[in-house]
Amino acid sequence: MTAMLNVKDLRAYYGQVQALHGLAFGLKEGSLTTLLGANGAGKTTTLRAICSMVRATGSIEFDGASLLGRSTENIVRLGIAHVPQGRGTFTAMTVEENLQLGAITRKDKAGIASDIERMYNHFPVLKQRHTQQAGTLSGGEQQMLAVARALMLRPRLMLLDEPSFGLAPLIVRELFRILGKINREDKVSILVVEQNAELALELADQAYVIETGRIVMSGNASEIANNEDIRKSYLGY
Amino acid sequence: MAAAQEVVTETPTVEAPPKRAMTLGYGTSLALLGLLALVPLFAKNFIIFQMTTLLIYALAVLALNILTGGSGQFSLGQSAFYAVGAYSSAILMEHANINYALTLPISGVICFAFGYLFGKPALRLSGIYLALATFALATAMPQLLKLGVLEPWTGGVQGLVVDKPDAPFGLKMSQDMWLYYFTLAVSTAIYIFSVNLLKSRSGRAFMAIRDNEIAASAMGIDVARYKTLAFGISAGITGVAGALGAIAVQFVAPDSYTVTLAISLFLGMVVGGVGWLPGSIVGAAFIIFVPNIAESISKGLSGAVFGVLLFLVIFLMPHGARQVAMFGQRLVGKLWK
Amino acid sequence: MELLINQVLAGIATGAIYACMALAIVMIYQAIENLNFAQGEMAMFSTFVAWQLMQWGLSYWEAFLITVVLSFVGGIVIERLLFKPLAKAPILTNVAGFIALFAIVNSCAGLIWDFTIKEFPTPFGSAPFLGSQLISTHQAGMIGVTLLLLLLLFFFFRFTRIGLAMRAAAALPESARLVGINTSWMIALGWGMAAAIGSIAGMLIAPVVFLEPNMMGGVLIYGFAAAVLGGLTSPFGAVIGGFLVGIFENLAGTYIPGVGNELKLPIALALIIFVLVVRPAGLFGRAIVKRV
Numbered sequence: 001m002t003a004m005l006n007v008k009d010l011r012a013y014y015g016q017v018q019a020l021h022g023l024a025f026g027l028k029e030g031s032l033t034t035l036l037g038a039n040g041a042g043k044t045t046t047l048r049a050i051c052s053m054v055r056a057t058g059s060i061e062f063d064g065a066s067l068l069g070r071s072t073e074n075i076v077r078l079g080i081a082h083v084p085q086g087r088g089t090f091t092a093m094t095v096e097e098n099l100q101l102g103a104i105t106r107k108d109k110a111g112i113a114s115d116i117e118r119m120y121n122h123f124p125v126l127k128q129r130h131t132q133q134a135g136t137l138s139g140g141e142q143q144m145l146a147v148a149r150a151l152m153l154r155p156r157l158m159l160l161d162e163p164s165f166g167l168a169p170l171i172v173r174e175l176f177r178i179l180g181k182i183n184r185e186d187k188v189s190i191l192v193v194e195q196n197a198e199l200a201l202e203l204a205d206q207a208y209v210i211e212t213g214r215i216v217m218s219g220n221a222s223e224i225a226n227n228e229d230i231r232k233s234y235l236g237y
Numbered sequence: 238m239a240a241a242q243e244v245v246t247e248t249p250t251v252e253a254p255p256k257r258a259m260t261l262g263y264g265t266s267l268a269l270l271g272l273l274a275l276v277p278l279f280a281k282n283f284i285i286f287q288m289t290t291l292l293i294y295a296l297a298v299l300a301l302n303i304l305t306g307g308s309g310q311f312s313l314g315q316s317a318f319y320a321v322g323a324y325s326s327a328i329l330m331e332h333a334n335i336n337y338a339l340t341l342p343i344s345g346v347i348c349f350a351f352g353y354l355f356g357k358p359a360l361r362l363s364g365i366y367l368a369l370a371t372f373a374l375a376t377a378m379p380q381l382l383k384l385g386v387l388e389p390w391t392g393g394v395q396g397l398v399v400d401k402p403d404a405p406f407g408l409k410m411s412q413d414m415w416l417y418y419f420t421l422a423v424s425t426a427i428y429i430f431s432v433n434l435l436k437s438r439s440g441r442a443f444m445a446i447r448d449n450e451i452a453a454s455a456m457g458i459d460v461a462r463y464k465t466l467a468f469g470i471s472a473g474i475t476g477v478a479g480a481l482g483a484i485a486v487q488f489v490a491p492d493s494y495t496v497t498l499a500i501s502l503f504l505g506m507v508v509g510g511v512g513w514l515p516g517s518i519v520g521a522a523f524i525i526f527v528p529n530i531a532e533s534i535s536k537g538l539s540g541a542v543f544g545v546l547l548f549l550v551i552f553l554m555p556h557g558a559r560q561v562a563m564f565g566q567r568l569v570g571k572l573w574k
Numbered sequence: 575m576e577l578l579i580n581q582v583l584a585g586i587a588t589g590a591i592y593a594c595m596a597l598a599i600v601m602i603y604q605a606i607e608n609l610n611f612a613q614g615e616m617a618m619f620s621t622f623v624a625w626q627l628m629q630w631g632l633s634y635w636e637a638f639l640i641t642v643v644l645s646f647v648g649g650i651v652i653e654r655l656l657f658k659p660l661a662k663a664p665i666l667t668n669v670a671g672f673i674a675l676f677a678i679v680n681s682c683a684g685l686i687w688d689f690t691i692k693e694f695p696t697p698f699g700s701a702p703f704l705g706s707q708l709i710s711t712h713q714a715g716m717i718g719v720t721l722l723l724l725l726l727l728f729f730f731f732r733f734t735r736i737g738l739a740m741r742a743a744a745a746l747p748e749s750a751r752l753v754g755i756n757t758s759w760m761i762a763l764g765w766g767m768a769a770a771i772g773s774i775a776g777m778l779i780a781p782v783v784f785l786e787p788n789m790m791g792g793v794l795i796y797g798f799a800a801a802v803l804g805g806l807t808s809p810f811g812a813v814i815g816g817f818l819v820g821i822f823e824n825l826a827g828t829y830i831p832g833v834g835n836e837l838k839l840p841i842a843l844a845l846i847i848f849v850l851v852v853r854p855a856g857l858f859g860r861a862i863v864k865r866v
Contacts, residue, residue, distance in 0.1 A: 051752065076754035088749030090742055101742050104735060105754035149753065311666065358851040364665055365609050369798055370850050373843035376795055380840050500673055507670040540681025547674035551667055552659060 352472020589820020605764025805859020
């Protein structure tokens with residue numbers, strides 16, 4: 001089985017500093033994969049490299065098409081939605097406008113309207129606040145909005161950068177439950193970067209552990225979760 | 238992350254070089270000074286006069302460089318300080334009969350105070366907003382100098398005529414040549430002062446503020462104090478340049494100090510390289526000679542030629558003359574090996 | 575009392591000029607967060623183009639429409655050729671670029687159309703408006719056009735997808751790219767729209783100040799004052815700011831002793847500095863938080 005996303009020998013740089021040192025991993029269509037690792041390991045950089053937001057070399061293929069050298073907006077148009085760290089909410093705009101922006105590359109008006117309704121079903125709280133300025137939402141609500149905005153693209157692959165960051169545990173649970181549902185029902189492949197390894201492994205079917213810019217461990221999420229050695233040495237719980 | 242809504246990671250106002258790269262080495266500096274000292278011996282009076290103008294403008298560009306390249310504040314209003322310096326000197330000479338050389342420090346102090354006071358409200362502004370405020374100051378200055386109330390001192394629209402000083406101590410030297418050496422001495426002194434200023438504690442504070450104001454204040458730097466200080470010092474030096482200018486052209490009038498002068502000085506800084514003090518003289522040369530060159534290329538289109546040349550400079554060497562100097566240095570370094 | 579009303583009316587009439595210009599300034603500021611110091615010159619050039627078209631026999635409205643379209647395209651071309659390469663350069667370098675553009679446009683206009691003053695027609699006539707000596711039909715028309723422009727802009731930004739995309743690109747470029755918006759082209763579009771609005775401003779202003787290459791010299795600085803007063807991030811604020819500056823200028827000239835024509839300009843400038851210091855975001859602008 002060939003992977004949907006195929007990353008090989010990925011090296012990324014911030015100015016002179018190299019952040020990724022020949023990273024390689026794959027992601028199967030329909031899977032929910034998590035990328036784990038400590039602070040500064042290169043998780044965020046990996047996601048940014050996929051979306052061409054950092055200078056990188058190597059090879060990144062999405063459905064056989066090479067992503068390196070494309071502009072961010074072109075990569076997004078291929079069906080890769082990215083929920084960045086800090087969520088990237090357009091705070092001065094309304095919730096509904098944020099959702100409209102997620103679908104800005106689409107032309108099917110009716111489809112967009114029905115998708116907005118679908119998002120309100122996934123995240124009822126957004127419906128209550130659809131005319132409110134997005135900046136007035138709570139952190140958890142903004143995270144839901146960010147996920148909903150990404151889904152408005154009707155992506156085939158969704159990249160999530162630490163969705164649990166700064167959220168209360170209950171809200172994180174709820175968010176992850178919805179992510180799982182989206183993955184199963186809407187057939188959206190998901191690559192999620194997390195520091196909260198316990199929860200991420202519970203949710204994911206595939207997992208990679210990354211350390212100082214290299215993949216040091218990969219496998220079935222449940223296997224990794226059950227392997228005490230790995231847990232203690234890399235995941236710290 | 239959640240706390241910082243609608244955050245903008247701004248394009249830097251200034252992309253300035255690190256401290257070490259802001260000056261020339263001793264050898265190069267001395268060689269340049271020697272060259273500047275020797276030129277008048279072989280040149281005509283008119284050339285000498287132009288060289289004097291060059292030094293004066295270089296001084297004004299240097300002053301702006303301290304403000305912008307040093308502390309990261311942006312000014313399109315240096316002509317206002319230049320005008321105040323020029324008028325102070327002219328009024329002191331004409332109405333109080335004070336010796337021309339003595340008027341320089343007085344003008345400097347007056348402009349320091351003016352700049353310091355202007356720097357107070359300007360504290361709240363940064364980037365393009367500060368540019369706009371200073372631009373407004375520069376635009377208003379000629380109007381203020383024309384005010385009827387001030388006419389007994391300023392001479393109104395007519396301005397004031399100033400005597401050109403003779404060489405002292407019975408030196409056999411033309412007025413132009415004496416003025417040139419006088420200007421060279423003053424400029425050198427101020428240049429040395431500026432280099433040391435930027436190397437000092439205050440200079441480090443300026444640069445910390447330039448690179449990141451919030452971080453600088455978190456480090457315990459009194460941002461307000463140093464920013465106004467930079468404004469004061471910059472205005473003071475510009476004032477001295479203005480005073481020298483008044484003495485050199487023997488005349489002050491409101492319309493000599495329009496916003497065009499401020500824009501010229503700003504361009505001089507960009508062309509010379511922001512934050513690179515020796516570039517000031519290159520920038521001054523650009524603003525004095527390039528308009529003439531443009532005029533000689535095409536009389537009707539001189540403005541367009543000037544604009545195109547300026548675009549070429551920005552595109553080919555966004556860091557101005559500093560970039561050329563660095564390139565030359567590297568080239569020499571390679572050839573040496 | 576009648577004097578006051580008259581002066582306010584006269585202020586609104588001149589304020590319309592500033593409002594128009596301020597609208598163009600705000601457009602470009604939205605796109606690039608910088609002030610285009612060559613905005614006035616671009617507007618002047620556009621006005622000359624319209625004048626030329628009319629000399630060639632086109633009617634006013636034909637010339638008007640063609641000029642707006644040409645200016646829109648011209649603005650985009652200028653951005654693509656000259657300012658896109660400077661997108662990542664410091665603000666300082668960009669300002670130098672605006673000054674260079676100023677010199678080029680001004681000088682080219684002078685060469686093509688020389689520096690003699692030309693009359694520019696108005697479609698609204700110049701009779702007294704509603705019997706008032708202070709406000710002519712042209713000035714009333716100008717106010718009308720400015721308000722109409724404002725309304726169109728409001729609808730454009732609020733209800734069209736491209737307007738939404740432009741707002742997103744201006745607010746958070748990185749997030750905008752992540753939803754697939756080509757932010758670089760949004761900036762070009764902003765330049766085009768600013769140039770088009772500027773051309774309208776130029777064509778409305780020209781009948782009042784007469785057409786010549788330096789006609790915008792005085793107007794631009796008032797336009798800046800208006801934009802700053804209203805808030806550089808708000809088109810609505812810019813228009814209100816324009817009227818306020820016009821009124822303020824007239825009232826100061828009438829009521830503050832010693833303020834003749836010679837002090838009108840410094841007063842407007844003092845207003846800029848004052849507003850900047852007291853309320854940098856302007857009356858209607860929104861403040862922006864900076865990150866370390």
